[in-house]
Every structure is written in C-alpha cells, then in structure tokens.
Amino acid sequence: MAEEHKPVSYRSYFVIWLALSALSGLNVWIAGLAGGSLTAWIILAVASLQAGLVLSVFMHLNQETKMFRLGILALLIIVAVSIGLTFVDVLYR
Amino acid sequence: MTETTLNYSGFYTEGPRKGILGWLLTTDHKRIGILYLGCIVVMFLIAMVLGLAIRLELIAPGKTIMGPQAYNATFTVHGIIMIFLFIIPSIVAAFGNFLLPIHIGARDVSFPKLNLLSWYCYVAGGLLAIASIFTGGGAPDTGWTFYVPFSTQTTTNVNLAVLGAFILGFSSILTGINFVTTIHRLRAKGMTWGRLPMFVWTLYATAWIQILATPMLGITLVLVFLERIFGAGLFDAARGGDPILYQHLFWIYSHPAVYIMILPGMGVVSEIIPTFARKPLFGYWAMAISSLAIAFAGSLVWAHHMYASGMSDLAVLVFSFLTFIVAIPSAIKVFNWISTLYKGSIELAPPMLFALAFIFQFAIGGLGGLALGAAASDVHLHDTSFVVGHFHYTMFGGAGFAFFAALHFWLPKFTGRMYRHKPAVIAWGLMFVGFNVLYMSMQAVGIQGMPRRYYDYLPEFQALNLVATVGSWILAAGILLMFYNLWQGIRRGRPVGNNPWGGATLEWQIPSPPPLENFGAEDPVVTKGPYDYKGVVADEY
Amino acid sequence: MSIEHRDDTGARFGMWLFLYTEVILFSGLFVLFAMTQARFPEHFAAASAGLNTTIGTLNTFVLLTSSLTLSLSVTALQLNKIRQSLLFCSGTVLLAVIFLVNKYFEWSTEISHGIYPGSDHLAESAPGTAAFFNLYFFTTGLHGLHIFIGIVLILTVTGMIIRGKVSAECPVLLVNSTLYWHLVDLIWIFVFPLFYLIPRGFHG
Ligand code: HEM
Numbered sequence: 001m002a003e004e005h006k007p008v009s010y011r012s013y014f015v016i017w018l019a020l021s022a023l024s025g026l027n028v029w030i031a032g033l034a035g036g037s038l039t040a041w042i043i044l045a046v047a048s049l050q051a052g053l054v055l056s057v058f059m060h061l062n063q064e065t066k067m068f069r070l071g072i073l074a075l076l077i078i079v080a081v082s083i084g085l086t087f088v089d090v091l092y093r
Numbered sequence: 094m095t096e097t098t099l100n101y102s103g104f105y106t107e108g109p110r111k112g113i114l115g116w117l118l119t120t121d122h123k124r125i126g127i128l129y130l131g132c133i134v135v136m137f138l139i140a141m142v143l144g145l146a147i148r149l150e151l152i153a154p155g156k157t158i159m160g161p162q163a164y165n166a167t168f169t170v171h172g173i174i175m176i177f178l179f180i181i182p183s184i185v186a187a188f189g190n191f192l193l194p195i196h197i198g199a200r201d202v203s204f205p206k207l208n209l210l211s212w213y214c215y216v217a218g219g220l221l222a223i224a225s226i227f228t229g230g231g232a233p234d235t236g237w238t239f240y241v242p243f244s245t246q247t248t249t250n251v252n253l254a255v256l257g258a259f260i261l262g263f264s265s266i267l268t269g270i271n272f273v274t275t276i277h278r279l280r281a282k283g284m285t286w287g288r289l290p291m292f293v294w295t296l297y298a299t300a301w302i303q304i305l306a307t308p309m310l311g312i313t314l315v316l317v318f319l320e321r322i323f324g325a326g327l328f329d330a331a332r333g334g335d336p337i338l339y340q341h342l343f344w345i346y347s348h349p350a351v352y353i354m355i356l357p358g359m360g361v362v363s364e365i366i367p368t369f370a371r372k373p374l375f376g377y378w379a380m381a382i383s384s385l386a387i388a389f390a391g392s393l394v395w396a397h398h399m400y401a402s403g404m405s406d407l408a409v410l411v412f413s414f415l416t417f418i419v420a421i422p423s424a425i426k427v428f429n430w431i432s433t434l435y436k437g438s439i440e441l442a443p444p445m446l447f448a449l450a451f452i453f454q455f456a457i458g459g460l461g462g463l464a465l466g467a468a469a470s471d472v473h474l475h476d477t478s479f480v481v482g483h484f485h486y487t488m489f490g491g492a493g494f495a496f497f498a499a500l501h502f503w504l505p506k507f508t509g510r511m512y513r514h515k516p517a518v519i520a521w522g523l524m525f526v527g528f529n530v531l532y533m534s535m536q537a538v539g540i541q542g543m544p545r546r547y548y549d550y551l552p553e554f555q556a557l558n559l560v561a562t563v564g565s566w567i568l569a570a571g572i573l574l575m576f577y578n579l580w581q582g583i584r585r586g587r588p589v590g591n592n593p594w595g596g597a598t599l600e601w602q603i604p605s606p607p608p609l610e611n612f613g614a615e616d617p618v619v620t621k622g623p624y625d626y627k628g629v630v631a632d633e634y
Numbered sequence: 635m636s637i638e639h640r641d642d643t644g645a646r647f648g649m650w651l652f653l654y655t656e657v658i659l660f661s662g663l664f665v666l667f668a669m670t671q672a673r674f675p676e677h678f679a680a681a682s683a684g685l686n687t688t689i690g691t692l693n694t695f696v697l698l699t700s701s702l703t704l705s706l707s708v709t710a711l712q713l714n715k716i717r718q719s720l721l722f723c724s725g726t727v728l729l730a731v732i733f734l735v736n737k738y739f740e741w742s743t744e745i746s747h748g749i750y751p752g753s754d755h756l757a758e759s760a761p762g763t764a765a766f767f768n769l770y771f772f773t774t775g776l777h778g779l780h781i782f783i784g785i786v787l788i789l790t791v792t793g794m795i796i797r798g799k800v801s802a803e804c805p806v807l808l809v810n811s812t813l814y815w816h817l818v819d820l821i822w823i824f825v826f827p828l829f830y831l832i833p834r835g836f837h838g
Pocket residue numbers: 141142144145147148168169171172173175176179180235236237238481485488489493545546547548565568569
C-alpha cells in the first residue's frame with residue numbers, strides 16, 4: 001500500500017454523497033412503512049452500509065494498510081461484546 | 094560505600110532548555126518518564142498513609158481514631174489515589190515511557206508533545222482529586238467505584254473527584270495511543286515482532302485496553318456528573334433508569350483496567366526472570382499471545398463484580414463461565430516463568446527477589462480470584478474483607494511489587510548509580526512478611542464474615558484484625574526502608590557501567606543514564622533476540 | 635531517523651486510535667439506549683413520535699453534505715488548488731453552523747414544552763418517556779459538543795492553510811481533521827435512526 005494517499009476525484013466523492021443521501025432517505029421511508037424489530041434491523045443494516053461507505057471512501061480506509069483495518073475489527077468486537085453481554089443481563093431478568 | 098562523582102550525566106544535562114523549564118516543557122520521553130515516576134511515588138506514599146490509618150482504625154472494635162464518616166472518606170480517597178493515580182499509571186507511564194522507545198530502538202515516542210500533555214492531564218487530574226478532599230461538602234465517601242444511587246445523592250464533593258478521574262482517563266488514553274503507534278511505526282531496523290522484549294508486548298496489549306476501555310469510564314463519570322447537576326434520574330428506577338446499568342458501564346471499563354494494572358507488571362517480571370536466571374524466556378510466543386489473550390478475555394468478564402447486584406441468573410452463569418477463561422492465559426504465564434527458572438543459574442539480586450514475590454503473591458491472588466469468580470462461593474464472600482485481601486494480593490502483591498522490582502532493576506539505568514544491596518534485601522524481607530501477614534489475615538477474617546467498608550466490627554473478629562494491623566506496620570517499615578535506600582542510591586550510590594545486570598535488551602547497550610535521543614549518531618540495527626545472553630557479561634560495579 | 639522525523643502514516647494511525655475512543659464514548663450511551671428501549675418499547679415509541687423528524691432528516695443531509703465538502707477540500711489541497719480548498723473548508727463550517735442552529739430550534743421547542751433533563755414534566759411522565767428524553771438530550775448534546783469542537787478544529791486548519799503551514803506537501807493536519815469530522819458524521823448516522831426512526835415502530 002502506498003504511504004501517501006492519491007487524491008480521490010471530486011466525482012467519486014459526489015457519487016458517494018449521493019448514495020449516502022439516498023440511503024438516509026430510504027431509511028426515513030422504511031421507518032414510515034412498518035414497525036417492529038425486523039424494520040429496526042433493516043434500518044440498522046442500512047445505517048451500517050452508510051457507515052461502510054464513509055469509512056472506506058470518505059475516510060480513505062481503502063487506501064490504508066492492514067493495521068488500520070485490524071484496529072477497526074478490534075473496536076467493533078468490543079462494542080458488540082459490550083452491548084451483547086449487557087443484554088444477557090437485561091433481557092433475562 | 095565510597096562517594097564518587099559521575100563523569101557522565103546523559104539526558105539530565107543534555108536538552109534544548111536548562112533548568113526547571115527544561116523539565117516542564119520537555120518532550121523527551123525519558124524526562125517525562127522521570128516526571129511521572131516522581132509524582133507516582135509521592136501519590137503512593139500519601140495513599141499509603143491513608144491505608145495505614147484505615148488499618149489503625151480497625152485495630153480494635155468500635156471507634157479508635159475516626160468515626161464512620163471519616164472512615165468512609167479515608168477508604169474512598171485511599172482507593173481513588175491508589176487506583177487512578179498510582180497503579181494505573183505506575184509501570185506504564187513511568188517505566189513504559191522511559192523504556193519503550195529504547196527497547197524498540199527508537200529515539201522517542203511517535204507523539205512527544207501529546208506525551209507531555211498526558212503528564213499535564215495526570216497532574217491536573219491528580220490536583221482535582223486531591224482538591225476534592227478539602228473543598229465542597231467534604232471528601233467523597235462513595236468508595237472508589239462511585240456506585241449510584243449513593244454517588245448521585247451524597248452531599249460530599251463527588252463532582253470534583255469524578256472530574257479528576259475523567260481527566261486522568263485522558264492521560265491514560267494519550268499514553269495508549271502513543272504506545273500503539275510507536276510500536277507499530279518506530280521499531281528499529283531488524284526489530285521484528287518476534288524480537289520485541291516481553292515488556293513491550295505487555296505494554297502493547299495494555300495500550301489497546303487503555304484505548305478501548307477508558308472512554309467507557311469517561312462517559313460513565315460524565316453521566317454521574319450530569320446526573321448530579323440535572324437530577325434527571327438517569328439511573329433512577331422510578332424514571333426509567335436502572336442502577337445496575339451503571340454498574341455494567343463502570344465495570345466494562347474497570348475490569349479491563351485491572352489488566353492495565355497487572356499486564357505491565359507481568360512484562361517487568363518477564364524481563365527480570367530471564368536476566369537473573371541467565372536463560373532465554375521460556376515460550377516466547379506463548380507469553381506474547383497470552384498477553385493479548387488476557388487483554389481480550391479480560392474485556393468479556395466485567396459482570397463478575399456484580400453477582401450480588403440482582404442481575405439476571407443467566408448473566409451470572411455466563412459471566413462466571415467466562416471468568417474462568419481468563420485464568421488460562423494467566424496460568425500460562427506463571428508456568429512459563431517457572432520453566433524459565435528451571436535449571437537456570439539463578440542470582441538472587443534484589444530485583445529478582447521482588448519478581449519472585451510477585452509470582453508467589455500473584456498466584457495467591459489469582460487463586461482467590463477463582464473462588465470469587467465462582468458465583469456460588471462469591472455470594473458468600475462478596476463485600477467481605479476477603480475481597481479486599483484478594484485485590485490487594487493481585488494489585489499490590491502483584492502489580493505493586495512488580496513496580497518495586499522495576500525500580501530496583503532499572504533505577505541504576507535511569508541514574509547511573511547502584512543502591513546498596515543489603516538494605517534492599519532487608520527491606521524486601523520486611524515487605525514480603527508484612528504484606529502476607531496483613532492480607533492473609535484480612536482474607537481469613539473475610540471468610541469468617543467480616544464485611545468490608547465498615548469502621549466497626551463484631552468482637553469475634555478482633556484477633557485477626559490485630560494481626561493484620563501489626564502486619565501493616567511491618568509492611569510500611571519495609572516500604573520506607575526501601576525508598577530510603579533507593580534514594581541514597583540515587584544520591585551517592587556507586588557508579589555503574591552500561592550493563593550492571595547482564596541484560597540482553599537494547600537499554601543495556603547504551604550508557605547509564607542514556608543520552609538524549611538514546612542512541613548515538615547511528616540508528617541501531619538489531620540482529621538478535623531480547624533474551625540471547627550468549628556473550629553478554631555483566632559489568633562490575 | 636531523528637527526532638524531527640516525519641511520519642504521516644503514523645499520525646493518521648494515531649488519529650484513528652483516537653477516533654476509536656470517541657466511538658467507545660458514544661457506545662456507552664448506546665448501551666443505555668439499547669437496554670432502555672428493550673425495557674420500555676411503548677414509552678419509547680410515544681416519546682420518539684414527539685421528535686421533529688423533519689428537522690432531523692434535514693440535519694442528516696446538512697451533515698452528509700458537510701462531510702462531502704470537507705473531503706473535496708482535501709482533494710483540492712492535494713492537487714495544490716489552495717483557493718478551492720479554502721472555499722470548501724468555509725462551506726463545511728457554514729454547514730456545521732446550520733446544523734447547530736437547527737439543533738437549537740429543535741431543542742428550544744422541546745424545552746418550551748417543559749421537556750428537558752430534570753424537568754417536572756418529565757418527572758411526572760411515564761418512566762420510559764423520561765428515560766428517552768434524558769438519553770436524547772445527553773446524546774445529541776454530546777454530539778453537538780463534538781460538532782462545535784470540529785468547527786474550531788476546521789477553522790484552525792483553515793488558518794494554517796492560509797499561512798502555508800498545511801499544504802499539498804504536508805496535508806496531514808487537514809486529513810486528520812477530516813477524519814474527525816467524518817466520525818462525527820458517522821455517529822450521527824446512527825444517532826438519527828436510533829432516536830428518530832426506530833423507536834416509533836414499536837407500538838404495542
Ligand atoms: C500500605 C499499604 C496498604 C494498606 C495498609 C492498605 C489498606 C487497605 C484497607 C484496610 C482497605 C479496606 C478498607 C475497607 O474496606 O474497610 C483498603 C482498601 C482498598 N485499597 Fe488498600 N492498602 C494498601 C495499599 C494499596 C495499594 C497498593 C492499592 C492499589 C494498588 C490499594 C487499593 C485499595 C482499594 C482500591 C481499596 C478499596 C477502596 C474502596 O473500598 O472503595 N491499596 N486498603
């Protein structure tokens with residue numbers, strides 16, 4: 001991987017921005033359609049997709065080395081563990 | 094011992110600025126390490142006096158030297174200082190800062206200015222924590238855990254203490270960020286991951302915990318602070334809150350934090366044992382991986398502090414099971430140290446004695462931890478002085494003794510002078526005996542049912558409490574002798590050469606004290622592992 | 635290698651590590667949110683329906699656009715188009731201010747209805763409602779604080795671009811501020827659905 005980042009074209013940024021806006025619109029629309037946990041998971045999935053776009057393109061993760069990605073993996077595991085294991089308590093009281 | 098002057102003073106005299114500003118504005122990792130070291134020792138001594146006062150109060154039933162409110166404040170402040178201002182920064186910030194760059198062949202850490210900022214955060218946080226004792230509605234009396242609902246209702250000065258701990262968190266995070274980046278980016282040529290000294294591996298694992306766990310404490314303390322200001326009922330069951338969730342958030346940080354305390358201690362011991370057994374560390378990769386495994390497994394087990402809190406039975410089961418997993422990598426470490434000692438040519442120098450005491454006491458603390466980790470026995474032992482004994486065995490007998498071992502091992506490198514060995518051994522003996530008398534009695538009386546955090550107790554607990562208090566005096570005598578001897582050594586010990594102990598890591602190949610930028614004009618090139626003692630001889634001193 | 639040695643990758647890596655700490659900071663609030671949502675779905679539905687989704691959606695677009703402009707300013711700087719880069723930075727600051735102004739109007743309406751942490755009105759409402767609004771105010775408040783810090787950061791870097799301290803050869807400070815700003819955006823990408831969209835769907 002290159003140590004220095006290549007400039008990303010204005011165009012690609014615009015495309016990502018359009019996609020992000022569309023996905024936010026999509027989420028608002030989905031929320032208006034139906035409720036319940038399935039919808040909640042879909043909305044969270046869409047938000048995660050947005051997060052992936054921001055991370056990889058806006059934040060240049062696709063140009064960084066493996067050590068950056070390992071860090072994010074560690075972070076996500078810790079967040080998931082904190083929320084997941086706390087649920088083991090709260091949901092089963 | 095003859096008085097001799099040093100003809101070389103290394104980084105103490107080199108540097109862009111002279112005098113006090115040369116210290117207060119320094120970005121040299123060695124000077125920052127020394128600044129930390131000074132503050133940390135002072136903090137330890139202050140909190141030690143409080144600890145002795147607690148013990149003195151407990152020498153007999155009823156009021157001896159203080160009443161309930163003073164007692165609550167004393168153990169709270171003792172806990173806050175010992176945890177946030179002594180043991181969490183101790184080895185990482187003092188010895189890590191000084192040694193990590195040298196160990197990996199670098200000239201400084203990645204972000205020297207942030208490093209200085211982290212020291213200022215430490216000082217600011219420390220001042221706030223100490224100010225909380227004298228201002229507002231009196232010293233905080235919540236215990237170092239700031240449990241709600243009491244911490245949101247008491248009129249004592251919890252606000253300042255919480256703010257202080259929050260800022261101390263920043264200090265810890267900045268150190269963590271610095272260390273991870275430094276280890277990834279600044280290793281010298283030839284310093285592969287397989288050639289890192291074990292101390293660096295443990296600092297690496299610790300730094301990840303500092304980064305990924307400390308902010309959880311930050312947000313928890315902020316919420317306590319906001320709750321005290323707005324009275325919004327965040328943790329008030331009547332308004333949709335849940336006090337048990339506070340405990341979850343608190344321990345999601347504070348349990349991993351106990352590994353911030355112990356891992357660097359394990360690293361120190363992993364340096365000392367091979368040096369004084371003249372054998373390579375047994376099972377290098379098992380040791381390195383188990384450090385990371387401890388760091389990871391340690392973040393899965395937080396709720397074993399909460400078996401008696403009223404959380405769900407399933408959670409008790411799950412966390413009890415997970416807790417036993419942590420024992421595995423810890424045991425790997427103990428076995429590997431023992432295997433390193435096996436058939437080594439052992440030299441019982443003072444650092445080695447402290448390291449051996451570490452293994453002994455940490456093993457006792459760890460086994461006691463299993464008794465607490467099993468939910469069935471914990472319900473009986475919870476909130477008794479068995480718990481107090483247990484965590485002193487791990488944090489003090491473990492991490493604290495590793496800190497003292499590190500002092501005896503590296504102070505000659507830091508200052509270029511050797512302390513006297515005979516008083517050091519006597520001090521060690523006093524501390525070892527005093528420590529075990531004190532905390533073994535507390536564990537025993539805890540099993541009989543004596544609760545913690547009370548200034549008074551039933552008469553049947555009298556005998557063991559008396560023994561414990563006498564133990565605390567022996568311990569304190571040993572500590573004072575140790576610090577006196579080290580201080581004398583710093584002032585007028587005999588000068589030492591580069592390598593008084595015969596170590597094989599990089600710091601022993603440069604002058605004592607090290608020069609500015611550590612290595613001469615040439616960057617070091619590493620060609621052998623950290624425990625390759627072939628051809629390494631100790632200098633006479 | 636000497637002490638002056640420059641390591642842009644290291645600097646970016648350090649910034650990422652710092653961003654992890656920000657994520658954990660917010661995830662503490664997310665833990666509280668998730669647990670309370672699970673306990674009081676109906677109260678949360680009612681409370682969330684009281685939020686102004688229009689302003690929320692608008693602010694989402696404002697923030698996404700500000701992320702775009704700041705990214706564009708990095709590319710401009712890398713291509714040595716200083717003037718464009720400055721323009722995009724100023725645009726970002728403008729959008730950030732718009733976000734805060736919207737937030738101000740949103741909060742003041744709620745406060746004028748007696749909804750704020752510790753208010754008597756909330757103390758008398760259903761437990762889940764009080765919990766929802768407490769978390770809402772603390773989370774968006776903390777996020778707003780981050781927006782404010784971001785504004786200060788971007789203004790500082792803009793000044794450094796003008797003085798030539800940050801340039802095509804040495805862009806890392808702008809890059810790191812951009813990373814920070816994107817993270818603030820990222821957090822909003824989750825805060826918005828969590829408070830405005832998801833709870834509404836859980837009527838009994
Ligand atoms: C001179 C040595 C020390 C003595 C005599 C001492 C004594 C004590 C005693 C008697 C208690 C129990 C108070 C009670 O529950 O009623 C206590 C609590 C505690 N000690 Fe120590 N201690 C010493 C050193 C340390 C060290 C080195 C650490 C940490 C590394 C430490 C950390 C703590 C903590 C966290 C508590 C719990 C405070 C609380 O309940 O909130 N102590 N100490």
